[in-house]
Amino acid sequence: MKKGLIVLTMAFISSAVFSCRPRPQEPQAVQEQFDWIVDTFDDVKVLRYRVTDFDRLPLQQKTLIYYLSQAALCGRDIIYDQNCEYNLPIRRTLEAVYVGYEGDRNDPQWAAFEKYLKKVWFANGIHHHYSSDKFIPGFSEEYFDMLVASVPEDRFPHDFGSVEELMAVIKPVMFDPSVCPVRVNQAAGVDLLQTSAMNYYDGVTQREAEAFYGRLAKRAGSEPLSYGLNSQLAKEDGRLVERVWKVGGMYSPALEKVVYWLEKAAGVADERQKEIIEALISFYNTGDLAEYNRFNILWVQDTVSTVDFVNGFTEVYGDPLGYKASWESLVNFRDDEATLRTEIISDNAQWFEDHSPIQDKYKKKEVKGVSAKVINAAFLGGDCYPSTPIGINLPNADWIRKEYGSKSVTIQNITQAYAESSKGNGFLEEFILRPEDRDRIKLYGTLADNMHTDLHECLGHGSGQLAPGVNGDELKQYGSVLEEARADLFSLYYMADPKMVELGLVPDVEVAKAEYASYISNGMMTQLARVELGKDIEQTHMRNRQMISRWAYDLGRRDNVIELVDVDGKTYVVVNDFDKLRSLFGRMLREVQRIKSEGDFFAGRKLVEKYGVKVDPVLHAQVLERYGALGIQPYAGFVNPVYTPVMEGGEIVDIECGYPAGYVEQMLDYSSRYSYLPSVNK
Numbered sequence: 001m002k003k004g005l006i007v008l009t010m011a012f013i014s015s016a017v018f019s020c021r022p023r024p025q026e027p028q029a030v031q032e033q034f035d036w037i038v039d040t041f042d043d044v045k046v047l048r049y050r051v052t053d054f055d056r057l058p059l060q061q062k063t064l065i066y067y068l069s070q071a072a073l074c075g076r077d078i079i080y081d082q083n084c085e086y087n088l089p090i091r092r093t094l095e096a097v098y099v100g101y102e103g104d105r106n107d108p109q110w111a112a113f114e115k116y117l118k119k120v121w122f123a124n125g126i127h128h129h130y131s132s133d134k135f136i137p138g139f140s141e142e143y144f145d146m147l148v149a150s151v152p153e154d155r156f157p158h159d160f161g162s163v164e165e166l167m168a169v170i171k172p173v174m175f176d177p178s179v180c181p182v183r184v185n186q187a188a189g190v191d192l193l194q195t196s197a198m199n200y201y202d203g204v205t206q207r208e209a210e211a212f213y214g215r216l217a218k219r220a221g222s223e224p225l226s227y228g229l230n231s232q233l234a235k236e237d238g239r240l241v242e243r244v245w246k247v248g249g250m251y252s253p254a255l256e257k258v259v260y261w262l263e264k265a266a267g268v269a270d271e272r273q274k275e276i277i278e279a280l281i282s283f284y285n286t287g288d289l290a291e292y293n294r295f296n297i298l299w300v301q302d303t304v305s306t307v308d309f310v311n312g313f314t315e316v317y318g319d320p321l322g323y324k325a326s327w328e329s330l331v332n333f334r335d336d337e338a339t340l341r342t343e344i345i346s347d348n349a350q351w352f353e354d355h356s357p358i359q360d361k362y363k364k365k366e367v368k369g370v371s372a373k374v375i376n377a378a379f380l381g382g383d384c385y386p387s388t389p390i391g392i393n394l395p396n397a398d399w400i401r402k403e404y405g406s407k408s409v410t411i412q413n414i415t416q417a418y419a420e421s422s423k424g425n426g427f428l429e430e431f432i433l434r435p436e437d438r439d440r441i442k443l444y445g446t447l448a449d450n451m452h453t454d455l456h457e458c459l460g461h462g463s464g465q466l467a468p469g470v471n472g473d474e475l476k477q478y479g480s481v482l483e484e485a486r487a488d489l490f491s492l493y494y495m496a497d498p499k500m501v502e503l504g505l506v507p508d509v510e511v512a513k514a515e516y517a518s519y520i521s522n523g524m525m526t527q528l529a530r531v532e533l534g535k536d537i538e539q540t541h542m543r544n545r546q547m548i549s550r551w552a553y554d555l556g557r558r559d560n561v562i563e564l565v566d567v568d569g570k571t572y573v574v575v576n577d578f579d580k581l582r583s584l585f586g587r588m589l590r591e592v593q594r595i596k597s598e599g600d601f602f603a604g605r606k607l608v609e610k611y612g613v614k615v616d617p618v619l620h621a622q623v624l625e626r627y628g629a630l631g632i633q634p635y636a637g638f639v640n641p642v643y644t645p646v647m648e649g650g651e652i653v654d655i656e657c658g659y660p661a662g663y664v665e666q667m668l669d670y671s672s673r674y675s676y677l678p679s680v681n682k
């Protein structure tokens with residue numbers, strides 16, 4: 001359970017083939033031709049996602065999605081400028097060259113230029129979307145000069161004056177490694193604002209910013225405002241001022257268009273959603289953070305609308321101080337069938353609690369399941385595009401979450417695209433030894449993966465209770481790993497329970513075998529592909545998975561429950577006894593629950609340190625080598641579908657959903673039609 005973004009988990013990346021999400025009722029989905037991968041470059045693959053069931057929506061909801069998707073497009077330039085003030089002039093210069101250059105496009109330097117532009121589009125700027133390090137162009141400055149000189153001057157942005165003046169500004173930023181080296185610096189001991197290339201502050205030191213917002217935070221009452229969320233903090237004539245992002249303020253040209261389309265959306269929405277959208281419009285028009293709170297409160301209470309959306313200044317990961325939010329949008333609609341699955345689980349929460357292998361005194365007398373909503377993305381924008389989360393949990397303001405709750409969603413068609421695009425990439429053949437395991441994973445891997453997530457989220461975290469006098473923070477830095485382990489173990493234990501078949505959640509207990517084989521192999525081995533050689537495991541979920549897997553290996557050693565098999569110098573993890581493994585999971589759950597309920601810090605620390613942190617360097621090197629040989633890109637992002645209104649006599653009579661041909665085409669199209677900001681914004 002996590003606020004904000006739920007990013008792609010390790011299990012997903014390194015075992016993406018384990019999840020392919022056909023519907024539970026039809027494990028072998030109809031084989032239709034759909035090209036999931038539209039482009040690959042560098043460490044990235046660009047995918048399409050499929051907007052399942054869009055055609056079945058009524059016209060009113062299709063139209064609502066269309067208007068909201070237009071609003072999502074209009075804010076695209078904002079995230080570029082937020083990420084770094086030079087991103088827009090650089091992107092526009094690169095695009096002008098890309099479109100206008102009539103010379104040799106077979107030159108290797110041209111290929112490097114094209115790759116650089118693709119990376120800039122992917123990251124919404126010149127810094128890597130994940131590591132935040134600046135890209136180093138693979139072409140020379142001289143080559144770039146030649147390209148620019150060959151394109152007519154009027155194609156370039158003129159915000160700095162002549163093309164020479166433009167070049168004088170952007171070339172050091174592009175080519176000098178010491179200029180703007182990192183977008184978000186997290187290294188302690190230096191001024192985080194002065195050393196980060198993000199554009200949330202202008203001429204302000206970290207100390208000044210912290211003092212400024214520290215003073216404002218003291219004013220907060222019981223319904224605090226998210227101070228700093230929607231502005232750039234700047235120093236003007238020696239004084240600190242906030243340049244507020246609103247209509248009439250900073251980013252106004254883009255926000256005016258966003259508002260224009262939101263008004264259209266409000267015009268076709270029902271009463272409930274109209275009020276929500278109008279609150280958001282009011283926030284954009286006034287910049288008033290109290291209006292933002294009002295919008296969030298209305299939004300989080302709407303759990304019935306089929307179509308839903310995120311649109312606004314939302315996540316604060318891009319600000320090293322965590323005040324300022326990047327602009328993003330996600331338009332989506334509920335997947336009723338998949339949501340039904342989480343409701344069945346939730347409705348039976350008490351049964352699961354009563355039959356849990358934990359000690360009776362640590363069981364909840366009255367347990368309430370959480371029913372997470374499953375959605376399909378219809379459109380991605382701003383900071384959610386092209387790289388996007390697989391789930392979201394909003395709003396972020398703690399007091400609103402406490403008073404009004406939060407919405408937690410998993411984005412089914414995005415995970416589907418990840419999984420489908422990984423099929424046949426050789427991962428299973430390389431890392432899973434037995435054909436019967438591979439077959440089971442191919443047949444049931446998707447369903448198993450979905451069930452695991454559902455049980456973990458809807459029941460696992462919410463089960464169990466603390467002993468009297470224990471308040472829950474006794475486990476300190478080991479608390480979150482042990483909490484994830486508790487939810488995972490709950491899920492793994494029940495996955496193989498006959499109750500799952502009885503409730504119609506799985507067709508067969510074989511589903512659990514698929515999950516067990518992939519979970520253990522991932523936890524003991526394949527997830528190491530994402531750890532740098534020589535390093536320990538740091539990431540919480542990865543520590544949890546290794547801890548569970550290695551602990552189970554240890555506990556079952558005498559009976560050879562899990563075996564490390566060596567074939568021709570390659571190591572494989574094999575589960576020999578699924579029934580015994582299930583009872584081991586039960587035993588481990590009982591112990592982890594005891595540790596949490598009693599706040600037993602020392603036992604918790606021992607488990608995590610013994611099983612979750614250290615890496616076998618020989619096995620690690622082997623995994624990296626085998627993974628590398630498969631040539632799988634570690635990051636993925638998406639192109640959007642294309643929505644086209646069908647008009648009759650000036651009226652929209654239908655919206656058609658199509659899929660674009662290419663990544664470059666979509667980016668150039670967006671840049672030519674939805675680019676509203678100047679290259680310099682203050």
Ligand code: ZN
Binds near residue numbers: 456
């Ligand atoms: Zn969790």
